[in-house]
Amino acid sequence: MNRVRILAPALAAVLCLPCARAADTTPARRAFTAVPGPDAEYLLLRDRYVLERDGGVVHERELRLKINSFVAMHRLYGESRVELDPAAATIETLHNRTVRPNGQVVAAPENAVIDDLPPAAHRNPLWSHLRRRVFVHTALEPGAVIELGWRVTHKAGALPWLEANEAMAAEIPIAERIVRVELPAGVQLRGGVAGAPEGAGAAWTKPARPDVPEGGAWVWRRTDAPAVPDEPGAPARAACVPMLRLSTCPDFAALAEEFARRVAAAGPVPPDALAAVKDAAAKETDWERRVLAALDVLPNELAASAVGPVLQSWRPRPLAEVWQAGVATPLELAVFQAAALDAAGIAARPGLAGIRGHAVPECPALAGFERPLVLVEDPAGARRLYDVRDPARGAPLEIALDAPVLHGALGAGDAAPAVPAWRRKVVFAGEIVPDGAVRGALSFSAAGGAVPHGTLVREPQRLADDLAAQLLPGGKAKGVRVTALDRSACSLACMLEGALPAADALGLLDLDVSKIAGGIDAALPVLAPVARTSPVALPGPGVEELDITLALPKSMKVVALPASLCVRNSLGEVTVAVDARADGSLRIVRRIVLESKEAPASAFEEVRGLVNAWREPAARSLLLRREGGGK
Template identity: 25%
Template sequence: MKKISISLLFILFLFSGLMAQEENADALFLKQRKEFILNNDGSMDYRYSHQLKLITYLASDKQYGESFIVYNPLFQHLTVSKSETTMASGRKVNSPVNAFNEVLPQFAPNAPAFNHLREMVVTHTGIEPGATIDLNYNIHTKAGFLPALMVNEILTTNSPVKELEIIIKVPQSQKIGWQLFNSKIIPVVKVEGDYTIYSFTFRGLKAIAHELFQPRDNRLQPRLVFTTGKQLFEKITAQPAFALEANDGMNALVESVKSKETDPLKIALKLQEIVITEFATNMVPPIYMGFKMRMPTEVYTSNYGNEPEKALLLAALLKQAGFEATLAALSPSAILDVKSANPLLFTEYLVKAELPSGRSIVLSPIRMQDQNPIVSQPNKSLALLVPGKALTFERLSQEHNLINLNGKITIDNNGKAVGVCSASLSGIAQPYYRVARNEKVVNGLFADGFTSQDIKESMISENQPLALKVSYTIEKNNILRESNGLSFLTLPQLIGDAAFWSFTEIPTARTESLELPSTIDQDYVLTLTLPANYSLLIPSVQKKIRNSAGAVEIGIKQEGQTVTIKRKLSLDTQVLKPEQVSELRELIAIWMNKNYKQLIIKKK
C-alpha cells in the first residue's frame, strides 16, 4: 500500500509539472521521435516526427508557422511523409503542394562550393491556438558521405516536451560509444534481426529558459552523444586538405608578410588578419559537407570558406612561414567522453602554432581577438586534429584574471590634471594579441576617466602572454565637469572591467544558472590632490560586502586636500546557481552605482 501511494504521488507531481509547463508555454511538444539508423550497406537514415500543440498566437503566428530542414541533395534524399494540422475544432488540414519550397540555406550564399545545399521550408496551414501540427520526414544518406553515424543531440528545445523518444539502430556487428549527460535515463537495448536497437525515452523536458548569461554551449542541458566511428578522426585528418599544401599565390603572400615583419608573433598575427579580412566566411556546418574540407589552395583561389576550411588555410600559410601548425577545435569539457567523442561536439575551429621560442599560440580563422582564445576557458577543452594520430584533448585552465590601476593625480585651480598611473592586466584581461599587433593601443585601454589624448607618455614594462604592465604620464585639461554649481570628476576604469559585461539588468529571480564571462579581480587605487579651495561634497564613503558571488569594496576618504579612492571587485565564482544571482546583483549594483564611479566636488 505504501509503494502504491508513493507511485501515485510521483505521477501526480509529474502531471502537475506538465500542466504548469503547458499553462506557461506558447507551445508544447506532445511527442517527439528521433530515429538514427545505420543500415547494413553503410547508408544512414534519420527519421523525425513530432506532434506540436500550439497554445498562443505567438506560437502560431511567429514561432511554428514553418519547419526548416537542411540537407545535401548530392548525397541525401529528403522525404516528407506527413505535414498535417489538426485545428482546434478537430478539422484536419494537410499542407498543400505549394507549402513545400526549397531554398538556399542562409549560411551558404555567394559560395559555389556550397550552393547545392538545400533547405526545405514546410509551411503549415490551418494553424491557430489550440491546433496540433503533425510532421514526419526522413533523410536518407548515401554510404560513404559521413565518416560515421554520429549525434550530439541537445534534448531540450524552446518549448517543453511531454515525451521524447530517441532510437539508435545499428547492425549487431557495429559497436557504438554513447554518453548521456545531465540525465539519468537508462536506455532499453534489444536485438531485432540483424540490428541492435537502443531506445531512450524522456518525459517532462523543460523548455530552454531565455535568460542572459546562461552557461555556454548548453553544456548543462540534457544531451545525448554517440558515434559508431572507429578511427573517426583519423579518417577526417587523412583528407588531402590536411597536408597543408600551398600554391604560388600563397607562397608570395607569406613572403610579402615576412619582408615587412621579422617578429614571429607579428608574422602569425598578420597572416591571421589576412585570412579573416580578405577571405569571406561562410558559416556552413561541416556535417552538411560530410566533414570533407576543400584544399587550402582551393580555398585561397575561391576567396571563401567555412570555418574549418579557413582554419586549414591559415595553418597552411603558417606552415609556409616556418611554423608548425595544427588544426584545433574547442569543445565543452563537461560533455567530453572518449568513447563518444565526435566532431559535432566542436564549437569553434582554431589553429595551434608553435613559435620559435617554444611557446604556442592559438588563432581563430574568422575573428580577431585581443587575447589567446583558450585563456581562462576552464569549462572547455582543446582538441588537436593531427593527421595520422588519434584525437587528443587538452583540458584548459582558469588563469588569474586581474585588472589593477594605481594613480596619483593633481588638479590645479584651472581644472587641469597631471600625474602618473600604472596598470597591470593579467589572464583574459590582458589584450596580448592586440598589444603585440600595435603597442600604441595601450593608450586606449581607458574606458572612463581618460582618453588616448590625455596620455602624454606610456611605457610598457612587460607584455607576456598572461601579463601586461604599463605606466602612463597623464595630462588632462578640464577634468572637472561643471553643473549647477558643483564639479563632477569621472573616475578612471579600464577596458575589460566587469562594468562593461552588459549587466544592464539582473533580475531578482532566475530559473537557470548564470555563467560570467570569467572570474576576475579588479583593484583601483587613486590618490587625488584637489586645489586649495575645493572639497568633496561627501567627504567619506565606505561600502564593503562579501557573499557567495564574490566581494566589493568602495572607499573614498578626504584628508586635507588629498582624496584617496579605493574600488575593489572580486567575482570568484564563474557559474552561479539561481539562488546566488541575487547576491551577484547586490555586488554589481554597488560597482556600477554612478555615485561611486565619480566624485562630486564643491568650492569651499
C-alpha cells in the first residue's frame, strides 16, 4: 500500500507532461535582441582645427557613436584614447556622457577619465613624460549613444604650421563626417582629399567657406559614408580610405628645411659612440661592408623604443641623452646613425618615408612621414636607403619602397617612385643516384625589389644554404660564387648536395618541389573564404620562377608527378608545367606573375584563383619509390 502511495504522485506527473508542453507555447524570452546592422556606427564624427594668431594650434573632436552589440561595448568601443606630449600640448575633456535608449543622459564620473603612459613609451626614460588620455564610457547597452568631446591645444611654437591628416571613412559607417579648419586672414591652406570615391560630389573638392571674423574657414562634409572594414591582407589603411591631408606649410623646401632644423637640434655624436662606429668601419676594406658594419653598431648598443615620429612631434632628443639612456626611438636612431656615418667620412643623412597610400602632391606636411630611414651617398653619388634596425635585411629600399621620401639636406624630397617589377628565379639541374643522394648545379638570380643585396654582400653562403635547404631538406651548398651584384640585380651559383627524404611506411618518397628561400609564398595574402569589401595587397608587380630538372636512376620510379595547371586573369598568371622525358629525367617549372601591388575588392575572386593555384598541394609534390621498395 505504501508503494502505491509513493508511485501515484510520480505517475500523475508523467501523465500531465503532454498537457504542460501544450500549454507552454510562449517562446522563451531572449536575453538580448541584437540591433540590426553593424556592431556600431558614428552618428557624427567632427574634427575642428584652429590656427591661432600666435602660432598655437587647437584640435577639437566631437563624436556621437551608437553602440549596437555587446562586442562593441566590451571589445571595440568601451574606451577612447588620445596620446600627446604634455611638454608641447594640453588636453581638456569637453564632455563624456552616454545617452541610453530611453533618452536618459548619464554623465561619466570623474574617475572615468584617466591619464596613463602610452605603451610605446614603456622602458624609455627620455619619453616617460608622454601621456595617454583614456576616456572610459559608462552606462553602455545596445542602442546607447556615446557622446564625447575633447580639445588638444598645442602651444605656440610647438608646431611650425597647422597640419591635418584625417580619414573620411572608418571601419564602421559614418552618418555625418565633418572636418573644419579655421585660419587667420592671409594664411594659405594647401592639400585636399586623396582617394575620394567616384561621384563624391563638389563638397570634396570645393568646400564651403562660412564667414569667420578676421579670417576664413574651410569645411569638408561627407554624409552616409559606408564602412570600410580593416580586413586581413588589405593595403595600408591610408590606401583604403579617403584621406583629407591639409597643411599651411608654404612649400616642400620649407618642409625639408624644418626637418633639417629639428635634426640639427639633436646635437653632435658623443665621442665614445663615434669611436665605436669608426672602429667597426675600419675593420672592413670593402666600401659596402664598411657601411653595413657602421650601421650595425648603434642598433646593437641602443635598445629599441616604439615611440613613433608623430608622438614625439618629429623632434629627436639630444644624441648625448640618447646614448646615456641606452634607448632610442626609430627617429633618434636614424639621426644618430646618419650623424655618426657622416662624421666617419661616409656621406649620410636621416630621412623619412611616407605611408603608402593616395598621394596629395600639393600638400607639404610632416604628417604621413612615419618611417625613419638612413640615406647614404655611395662613391658614385647615388643615394641609398637603409632600415635603421636591420640595414642588411631584404632588398634595397630605394628600389623596393613605393612611398615618398623626405630627406632634408640631401634634397627637399622625392615623390613616390614607380616601383619596377621585381624578378626572382632559381634553377636546379641535378641527378638522383641509386643510394638516394642528390647532386647538381643551383643558380639564383634576382632583380628589382627581390635583390637580397645586404645578405649577398655579407653572407652569400647563408643565402645559398637557405636555397639548398628549401629545395632539399638537409641540402648543403658548396662552391658558392656571387657572379653578379649591384643594387638592382644579382646572381649566384653553387653546387647542391643532399639526400632524398626518408621513405614512409609505403615506401614513398615525398619531395616538395615548390619552395624558394625568401620567395613569394610568405608574402601572398591569407584569404578567408568569404566576400570582401576592401582591396587586397599583393607582392607585385613581379615574377617568380622555379625550374627543376632531375635525372632519375633506373631503380627509382615515379609514383605521382606534380599536377600541371595554368590560371590566367587580369591580375597575373600561375603555371605549373611538368615534362617527363623519355630518358627518365623530369623537368618541373613553377611560375607566378603578378601585375600589380594591389587588387580591388571586386577582383577578389581573381586573387583567390591565383593564390589557390599557387598553393595547390597536388602541384607541389613529387612522389617517388625505389624499385622493390614498399609493400
